[in-house]
Amino acid sequence: DAKTTQPTSMDCAEGRAANLPCNHSTISGNEYVYWYRQIHSQGPQYIIHGLKNNETNEMASLIITEDRKSSTLILPHATLRDTAVYYCIEYTSGTYKYIFGTGTRLKVLA
C-alpha cells in the first residue's frame, strides 16, 4: 500500500488559519484523499475528502495539487478545540481500504 507522510507536529495561533500538508506521491488514480482527526485517543472523526478537485465544507477546505502528489487541509479559523492529531488517509474504492498516514499533531495556542 502507498504511504502518506505528514509533518510530525505543528503549532497554530488561535483564530489563524491552520495549513496541514500531506505528501501522497505514490497515490493512484482511483484513490481518494481523506482527512480525519483524532482527539485524546477517541475514534477518528471525518473532516473532508476529495479526488482531484479542491473541496470545502463547513469544517475545512482541501487543496489537492494538480499532479495529486500532495494536498493541504486548511482550517480557516483554528480554535483551541481543534487541537488534535490530523490524519491524511488514502482510500481505495475497489477494496474499501482506508490507509492512515503518519499524522500531524496540531496544537492551537491561545
Add this chain to the structure above:
Amino acid sequence: DTEVTQTPKHLVMGMTNKKSLKCEQHMGHRAMYWYKQKAKKPPELMFVYSYEKLSINESVPSRFSPECPNSSLLNLHLHALQPEDSALYLCASSQAIRGPKTEAFFGQGTRLTVV
C-alpha cells in the same frame, strides 16, 4: 443514527484467556473494519469485511479471529494474546460503494491490556 458502538470500552486479559470485542452499527453500511492503534501511532488496518465476507486480512496473526455474524455486527475474537498486543482497537464502517459518499465512521475503541 450515525454511531458505531464498541464494547467493552476497556478490557484487561491474561495471555491464556479468550475474549471478544464487539462492534455494532445501524447505518446500513456493508463494509466493516478492525484497526489496531498503538500509542502515538496511526491506526493500522487489520481486517476488512464487505457484504459480510472477509475481503482483506492484513497478515494479522491467527490469535486474532474476526467474525461478521450479520450486516450490523462485527466481532474480534482474541486468544493467547501477547503483551505487545495491548493497544486501542478501533472498529469502523462505511457504505462500501464506489464514488464520493464513502466516509468511514469510527467507534470510540476498546482499550485492551494484555497481562
